[in-house]
Amino acid sequence: MGAELLRLDRGTLRAWSEQITAVEVAMGLPTARAYTELVLTGARRQRRLGRQLALDVPDNLARVAEGERKEYLRLMGMVVRERPEAVGMVARTLPRLMERLEGPALGKFVGSGLDMHDLDAGRAEVFLKAESASGQKELERLSLGLPLSAVSRTLALYARAHCGEDVQIRPVPARQGRKAFSEGRHLYLPERVDRYGDERDFTVYRVLAARTAAYIEFGSFELDLRKVPGEWAHPAHDESDLERFFRSFPNKSLARDLFAVVEDARVEGAMLEEYPGLARDIDTLRPDELALRPDLEDLAPVEAMVEGLLQRSWGVEHPGGGELGEQVEQLWQQIQPALGPLASVADSAALVPQLYQVADALLRKVADEPPPDPKEQGGGKGKRPPKPEGGSDSKPQDGAGGGEQEYKGLEANGLGSAMRPEEMTPDDRAADEQAREVQDAMAEEGLDATLREIRRAMRQDRGGDERSYDEMVAFLERNPPPEGGQVEIGPEREAIEREARHGGRPLDPDADPNAKGVIQPEWDHAIQDYKPAWVQVKEHKLEPDTGAFVQGVLDEYGAEIRQLRRRFQALRPEQLRRVRGVVDGDEFDLDRLIESRVERRAGGTPSDRIYSRHHRNQRDVAVAFLVDLSSSTNEVAGETGKRIIHVEKEALVMIAEAVDAIGDSCGIYGFSGYGRDHVAFYVAKDFKDPYDDSVRRRIGRMSHKMENRDGAAIRYAARKLMEQPASTRLLVLLSDGRPLDCGCDAYYDAYAQADTKVALRELRQQGIHPFCITVDPRARAYLKEMYGEVGFVVIDRAETLPQRLPAIYQRLTR
Amino acid sequence: MRIITPDAHDFEIDQAPWYLPAGDEVQLFETAWQAKLPVILKGPTGCGKTRFVAHMAHKLGRPLVTVACHEDLTASDLLGRFLILGEETVWCDGPLTTALRHGAILYLDEVVEARNDTMVVIHPLTDDRRILPIDKLGASLQAPDDFMLVMSYNPGYQSVLKELKQSTRQRFISLEFSYPEAELEQKVVEQESGVAAKHAKSLVKIAEKVRRLTERGLEEGVSTRLLIHAGTLMARGIDPARACEVSFVRTLTDDADLQRSIHEVVRDFF
Numbered sequence A: 001m002g003a004e005l006l007r008l009d010r011g012t013l014r015a016w017s018e019q020i021t022a023v024e025v026a027m028g029l030p031t032a033r034a035y036t037e038l039v040l041t042g043a044r045r046q047r048r049l050g051r052q053l054a055l056d057v058p059d060n061l062a063r064v065a066e067g068e069r070k071e072y073l074r075l076m077g078m079v080v081r082e083r084p085e086a087v088g089m090v091a092r093t094l095p096r097l098m099e100r101l102e103g104p105a106l107g108k109f110v111g112s113g114l115d116m117h118d119l120d121a122g123r124a125e126v127f128l129k130a131e132s133a134s135g136q137k138e139l140e141r142l143s144l145g146l147p148l149s150a151v152s153r154t155l156a157l158y159a160r161a162h163c164g165e166d167v168q169i170r171p172v173p174a175r176q177g178r179k180a181f182s183e184g185r186h187l188y189l190p191e192r193v194d195r196y197g198d199e200r201d202f203t204v205y206r207v208l209a210a211r212t213a214a215y216i217e218f219g220s221f222e223l224d225l226r227k228v229p230g231e232w233a234h235p236a237h238d239e240s241d242l243e244r245f246f247r248s249f250p251n252k253s254l255a256r257d258l259f260a261v262v263e264d265a266r267v268e269g270a271m272l273e274e275y276p277g278l279a280r281d282i283d284t285l286r287p288d289e290l291a292l293r294p295d296l297e298d299l300a301p302v303e304a305m306v307e308g309l310l311q312r313s314w315g316v317e318h319p320g321g322g323e324l325g326e327q328v329e330q331l332w333q334q335i336q337p338a339l340g341p342l343a344s345v346a347d348s349a350a351l352v353p354q355l356y357q358v359a360d361a362l363l364r365k366v367a368d369e370p371p372p373d374p375k376e377q378g379g380g381k382g383k384r385p386p387k388p389e390g391g392s393d394s395k396p397q398d399g400a401g402g403g404e405q406e407y408k409g410l411e412a413n414g415l416g417s418a419m420r421p422e423e424m425t426p427d428d429r430a431a432d433e434q435a436r437e438v439q440d441a442m443a444e445e446g447l448d449a450t451l452r453e454i455r456r457a458m459r460q461d462r463g464g465d466e467r468s469y470d471e472m473v474a475f476l477e478r479n480p481p482p483e484g485g486q487v488e489i490g491p492e493r494e495a496i497e498r499e500a501r502h503g504g505r506p507l508d509p510d511a512d513p514n515a516k517g518v519i520q521p522e523w524d525h526a527i528q529d530y531k532p533a534w535v536q537v538k539e540h541k542l543e544p545d546t547g548a549f550v551q552g553v554l555d556e557y558g559a560e561i562r563q564l565r566r567r568f569q570a571l572r573p574e575q576l577r578r579v580r581g582v583v584d585g586d587e588f589d590l591d592r593l594i595e596s597r598v599e600r601r602a603g604g605t606p607s608d609r610i611y612s613r614h615h616r617n618q619r620d621v622a623v624a625f626l627v628d629l630s631s632s633t634n635e636v637a638g639e640t641g642k643r644i645i646h647v648e649k650e651a652l653v654m655i656a657e658a659v660d661a662i663g664d665s666c667g668i669y670g671f672s673g674y675g676r677d678h679v680a681f682y683v684a685k686d687f688k689d690p691y692d693d694s695v696r697r698r699i700g701r702m703s704h705k706m707e708n709r710d711g712a713a714i715r716y717a718a719r720k721l722m723e724q725p726a727s728t729r730l731l732v733l734l735s736d737g738r739p740l741d742c743g744c745d746a747y748y749d750a751y752a753q754a755d756t757k758v759a760l761r762e763l764r765q766q767g768i769h770p771f772c773i774t775v776d777p778r779a780r781a782y783l784k785e786m787y788g789e790v791g792f793v794v795i796d797r798a799e800t801l802p803q804r805l806p807a808i809y810q811r812l813t814r
Numbered sequence B: 001m002r003i004i005t006p007d008a009h010d011f012e013i014d015q016a017p018w019y020l021p022a023g024d025e026v027q028l029f030e031t032a033w034q035a036k037l038p039v040i041l042k043g044p045t046g047c048g049k050t051r052f053v054a055h056m057a058h059k060l061g062r063p064l065v066t067v068a069c070h071e072d073l074t075a076s077d078l079l080g081r082f083l084i085l086g087e088e089t090v091w092c093d094g095p096l097t098t099a100l101r102h103g104a105i106l107y108l109d110e111v112v113e114a115r116n117d118t119m120v121v122i123h124p125l126t127d128d129r130r131i132l133p134i135d136k137l138g139a140s141l142q143a144p145d146d147f148m149l150v151m152s153y154n155p156g157y158q159s160v161l162k163e164l165k166q167s168t169r170q171r172f173i174s175l176e177f178s179y180p181e182a183e184l185e186q187k188v189v190e191q192e193s194g195v196a197a198k199h200a201k202s203l204v205k206i207a208e209k210v211r212r213l214t215e216r217g218l219e220e221g222v223s224t225r226l227l228i229h230a231g232t233l234m235a236r237g238i239d240p241a242r243a244c245e246v247s248f249v250r251t252l253t254d255d256a257d258l259q260r261s262i263h264e265v266v267r268d269f270f
Helices: A002-007 A010-027 A029-045 A047-062 A066-082 A084-100 A103-119 A121-128 A133-142 A148-163 A200-217 A241-247 A252-274 A278-292 A301-313 A322-339 A345-367 A402-406 A426-444 A451-462 A468-478 A491-501 A548-571 A590-601 A644-662 A693-701 A710-722 A749-765 A783-787 A798-812 B025-034 B049-060 B075-079 B095-102 B116-126 B182-193 B197-211 B224-235 B240-252 B256-267
Strands: A169-171 A180-182 A187-189 A417-419 A517-524 A529-541 A578-582 A611-614 A621-628 A665-673 A679-685 A728-735 A768-774 A791-794 B039-042 B064-068 B080-085 B088-093 B105-109 B131-134 B139-142 B148-153 B173-176
Touching: A010 A029, A010 A047, A029 A047, A029 A066, A029 A084, A047 A066, A047 A084, A066 A084, A066 A103, A084 A103, A084 A121, A103 A121, A148 A169, A148 A187, A148 A200, A148 B197, A148 B256, A180 A200, A187 A200, A200 A252, A200 A278, A200 A417, A241 A252, A252 A278, A252 A301, A252 A322, A252 A345, A252 A417, A301 A322, A301 A345, A322 A345, A426 A451, A517 A710, A517 A749, A529 A710, A548 A644, A548 A693, A548 A798, A621 A644, A621 A710, A644 A665, A644 A693, A644 A798, A665 A693, A665 A710, A679 A693, A679 A710, A710 A728, A710 A749, A710 A768, A728 A798, A749 A768, A749 A783, A768 A783, A768 A798, A783 A791, B025 B049, B025 B173, B039 B049, B049 B064, B049 B105, B049 B148, B064 B095, B075 B080, B075 B095, B075 B116, B080 B095, B088 B095, B095 B105, B095 B116, B095 B131, B095 B139, B116 B131, B116 B148, B182 B197, B182 B224, B197 B224, B197 B240, B197 B256, B224 B240, B240 B256
Parallel strands: A169 A187, A180 A417, A529 A679, A621 A665, A621 A728, A728 A768, A768 A791, B039 B148, B039 B173, B064 B105, B105 B148
Antiparallel strands: A180 A187, A517 A529, A578 A611, A665 A679, B080 B088, B131 B139
């Protein structure tokens, strides 16, 4: 295959070779092979086509879910053969389409788009993007419901507004079926809702988000067993009280379902009290929810009872009728105390033992077995022979209690929601454990606080989380090594580092080996003082790249850039300093005043434009854009499949155009490096450089490198800014919000955050205005601590950065 | 030469503006006035700064001269200028001079909007000299004891070109304002808009939820003023959800996802 490529034109070969490693590393060898095959197919047809495919496909391919990449490449192959001129358009629009369509429907939709392409390329693109009415209609017809990805951001914001926590929306893992749940931190919702095919699908999501967020908001995970009368299983390490509570029953799933019925009813009551408008949505869905529930007659007695209780809690009176109906009504009465406005999760839990007893008695009656020794209750030893009918073939359960086989459990479906404390990550568990200790200590002092409140206070207190080192390792493992240098973790990396330090080959092809280092201090929060002469920063001027990147940006954003330039040009202040002849101003304009007097004496109509006015709103701004080029920027941003670094570079091109249009003085820098001796400061545009194509190509040259020692780079950028004779100096830092440099010394967490904070403070003292933009969607609690003294913004969808950055800049300097 | 000064009566506040204190701000303001200290009111937009000043001016029985600051505001706009009236050249006092002559409270609203070099004219007024030199008149006015300078400032306003200079800032005592506590805010919304208590309560709850979204893309939370707007529309028979929609859902942000989530929060209540 390679040999054939070699025979093709150089442009294709170069484009292909630039991409192939990344494709292989990120998506695996089979995909890389298929990609190469596609490029070859294209190149055989047309030279340009090969190059276009080589460049366009990888980024778009990354946007496609792993399992569907093969299909993407297959469809692209089809387009290459049948409509080569539509390749670029389909490559761009297909990933988005694949989220919404699959199988034959997808092929059909693309086919309609291609047919349209023969007549009008623009119309076809709009159709394939589903922006045109006909495209939308067709898509709706073929589409399979509402995907979570389309609404997850709205839902996340909605849930945050509800519970005030930084919850994320995640798809329910495949092994968990389709039922929505929360583990106490985040909300897990089904990947797709296709129940109604209209706006009600969103209502389903909305209700699920509200319900799962309500578990957090109304404290379902805050169970404190000390407040529940009864004897509970011995506590285990890192176990939540909720899990311990379930474990205290021989039949865990029965206890869990009974608890869920009561707690769901309590939480729904609290939720409707707080959000009366939700009742309308629940009323819309309830008939269907009920229709999805099994018929009580088809169930074994215990399941019928639990199911009956559930349906009772949804307003069905005497569910199942007859004896069962009566029994459920009775139990329902018993549950009432847990449903009052002041009830808490402890009240729900307190009711479970008596419900459990009734259900257990029912189980035994069916199994024709004497009731157990009361001592066994809570001991987890309810060993009984399996029951022959009514569920012996049910799914195997956790196995903690012997009675598991006899109870099948409530049926789950896409409309339900659940609490799954067992899904909590070890880190979250550890955080809870700590919070519980604090809670205990506070309780001794007579203070009352929920775990949530304590966790939040602890997060703010600590100014960061401590798991970052492990996270960083995981991070590095996830990310391909930086271009050029083969940097890996472990001994090899150390060796390379040693080599680099002793003047061996440079780690980074962009680094200038002859660059002179500048020695800077650093702030150590442990000693609350500066370490003088601690960091060495070297400046490297980037070489212009081939221009392929810029071309791509101009292709994608050309219209927007033109618009942007117009918008910013309009903001450019006129150079006029004094306006004469206005009706209202600071001073008289003497000439006009005399003229007006003369006119008046002569009996004419004097002009009233006799004033002059100063215009002093000249802009005098110098701005430095400082971009984090650490390896983390190689992560994929959002749904577009572009890497963060790519998006950042696009944003830089856009902002450079805008700043050039408005006429502000501007520098564009990147930074990375490794260890305190090797902080690298890359220059794409210095203040003195005119904005031209080579600057754009230098931006194109920027790539992800190694670590980010933010404090050092900020201080270095400040030097550059202070050399500028502007009256307003501005530093815009674009980073992932996580200063991290674990070279020969550890620059992370609290240390790194404190240094960054101090560096930013120094800037302010020098009269520079810093502004930080973070593109990490996992906005971290410590950002406020680190950037709190200066302006900052978290952009939760990095892919919007190219549009957002100019807007932010405009706002900053308006 | 004739000097025209607008009549003090024009600036007097006849009816007591309704204001619910959230803390000790009334007492502090009164003391500052007695001690002749200038005051800065810091706080997000629409949380009641302007209302507070009006309330205090009435309480202290002083006229209130308000200047809405803007970029083109010049020193002459504040001090006054010469006008040609018929055959005569007259001096017309600007708001600053007017306030000084009447011993009024001068309120510079959204002071960061004005350019820093304009603001320099107030400096001599803010130290113990309390004088206002007017070089065009060749005169210097001494501020009477009743005169007080008040500015308002919204720190959430993130423009580096519009920051209050330290040299200006360090002449004032600062009273921090934020949105009132839920119960208070409910009372304010109820009182100001005439909406039913039930709806006022929902509005305040919505605001509480929406304000949690600041720093998540929302520049500033929904202000009390916008809640009052929504309440006013509701009290006049507009459907509550629609009233919220036009009063703040559309106003707060252009981000479609964010707008939708705020819309959904509103729907949780109406």
